[in-house]
Amino acid sequence: MNSRNACRAGNTSARFLRKSSRHRIADGSRRQGRMILSCWNGRQQNMEEIMKAIMQDERVQKALAYLQEDQEQMMKDLLELVQIPAFSNHERQKAEAMRDKFAALGLQDVHMDEVDNVFGTLPGAGDGPKIMMAAHTDTVFPLDTPLAPQQKDGVWYAPGINDDTHGLADLLTMIRAIRASGLVFAGDIVFCANVGEEGLGDLRGVKHIFRQPNDIAAFVSLDTPTLGGIVHRATGSSRYRVTFRGPGGHSFADFGRPSAIHAMGRAIARIADFQVPDAPKTTFNVGVVKGGTSVNTIAAESSFLLDIRSDSPEELARLEGEAKAAIKAAVAAENRRGTQQGAVAAEIQQVGSRPAGTQADDCQIVRIAQTACRALGIEPELRDETSTDANIPISLGIPALSVGRGGREGGVHTTGEWFDPTEAWLGPQKDLLMLLLMAGLQDIAPAQLPKR
Structure with a gap:
């Protein structure tokens, strides 16, 4: 592994961030103002036509097929990760596992920051926006909770198997598909396994990220329980x-x-x-x-x-x-x-x-998510406001969503949590198409979000 890919801990979270005005988010923030994000008014082509061009690209077709074929490996990752205790504020062991997996998959600048967020970058061609796609490592279950997964009639049962360990496994399968297919995005993609989403974690991982000066143009969290779910408002x-x-x-x-x-x-x-x-x-x-x-x-x-x-x-x-x-x-x-x-x-x-915040129902990032869903025959669903990692960028005026995982799930936040992986590959397929629209596909499709 060369020095660019080395896994390093310490004060490194600003490594993928640029110098700009600092956003301040105090841990006890009283910043509850709601911000309406306007749609990007820059030059836009018809998004459906852009999606058609993306779907016709041979590399995209190869990546989508890979995601379906990779479901067995995705499940292996999921069943391995779900057995690592990761109660909020005690996520380091799972974070280290994600750091090692990011490095093994060949991402660049793989590192863990001061609060145990893990990052890995897939460099783009340099002419598109930087997008962060994230899933959180913590769960609501105390460290002594039995975590061994059990299978019955094709359904897997384990505390935390969905929220959000499934999101972590989806990050990994997407990285494999992108690298296997040779896709080149116009902008950089930063994959993130962040800490502190649940309970008294108080969004500490994403708060830490956005305290740093940054040029992240959009943030997507894989943390919603229905496949077509789109959460664009922050409770x-x-x-x-x-x-x-x-x-x-x-x-x-x-x-x-x-x-x-x-x-x-x-x-x-x-x-x-x-x-x-x-x-x-x-x-x-x-x-x-x-x-x-x-x-x-x-x-x-x-x-x-x-x-x-x-x-x-x-x-x-x-x-x-x-x-x-x-x-x-x-x-x-x-x-x-x-x-x-x-x-x-x-x-x-x-x-x-x-902090609370909102974005218009027809803003650009919502339209991107809806277009990606429809391209795969998934019915998009704007879900009720809730509290997720996306609260922080939304409150700062940065386009952000929490979107749905694939398969079927239930019992979230209970020890009876269950996951039916039937056609679960549709989740990462949809998320990949979202990334292609947001960051752009080099020489094929322009980015549908601007740089910051």
């Missing part, structure tokens, strides 16, 4: 850890002292009665509760995790305010109930913030 979210602390004591001898668990229960009951609009969609959930030491102990400490989401920054802010008021009222009520010395107090800590 904002705020997450809090609320910790209650009190004097504690014996349940009989010290009866009357305020309880951290009772205060927590009062707060959760108030939150459960919140009223939210159907539109813009706004949700709340207490997902984890902890506390107490024994059945006959007045709890000295308890905590819960609260998730608040909304398509509207205004609704998100309103509900955050109501939650904080509910917690304050619950503490006061518990302290009034107490008849002995001591008081409960609450600490509210924000542990996650994801």
Whole structure:
């Protein structure tokens, strides 16, 4: 392996990025403004005609056929990767596996950055935009979760087999198909296995990428559960850890002292009665509760995790305010109930913030995804707003999507997660056509997105 292809760790994420104005994204970002991305108004040919020219190219036909034939190897990669524990903020082992696979496939400038994002570049001819295609390495499952895949009637079962380990395997099969077919894009393609999409990962991998000055013209995440799914809007979210602390004591001898668990229960009951609009969609959930030491102990400490989401920054802010008021009222009520010395107090800590944003339904990157779907007989589906890695570039005005994986899947975020690989190759076929439209096919089809 030459020095350009060497796998190197450290402060290297800016290696594929150029000097430009820095985008600042704080971990606790309060940047919830919605940005409408206008369509590219540059010179455009009819996209369907461009797609016809792409589909007639012998190299493209070879690549599409390769992806179908490579499904067995894609499944081998998937079943290997899904057995590597990768709970959010603990992804390094899976990241190292992806780094090694990127290097073995001959990508250039393969490296892992400071937060364990992994990159590999397929250089283009130099006259097209730089596109990043990504899948995330982390899952929602704790490190001690049994991960061995099981097969029944052609369906595979394993925690994390879809979200987003399948996306990682699709990156690998696309790289093989591109290299085997001899395709040359007009612009560079940066393949990325990023960390921190799930839960308290708080999009830390993609936040880190876009903190650097960069010339990434578009970002695509392979992280949607339906084949034709296109997510082009970003739901904002705020997450809090609320910790209650009190004097504690014996349940009989010290009866009357305020309880951290009772205060927590009062707060959760108030939150459960919140009223939210159907539109813009706004949700709340207490997902984890902890506390107490024994059945006959007045709890000295308890905590819960609260998730608040909304398509509207205004609704998100309103509900955050109501939650904080509910917690304050619950503490006061518990302290009034107490008849002995001591008081409960609450600490509210924000542990996650994801910015909201949107793009027009007919903007260029959406039209590209729809055209790629239709070229393969797939019905494109603009899906409801949600929170994905694409939130970050969308919030910065950079065209971005989360798109669907192939095959059929279900049980995501449960230990019963399952994947039916029937015609799963259609996913990477569609994604390859998207890349060809975005970055351009050298000497055949112009890029349908501009450079940055």
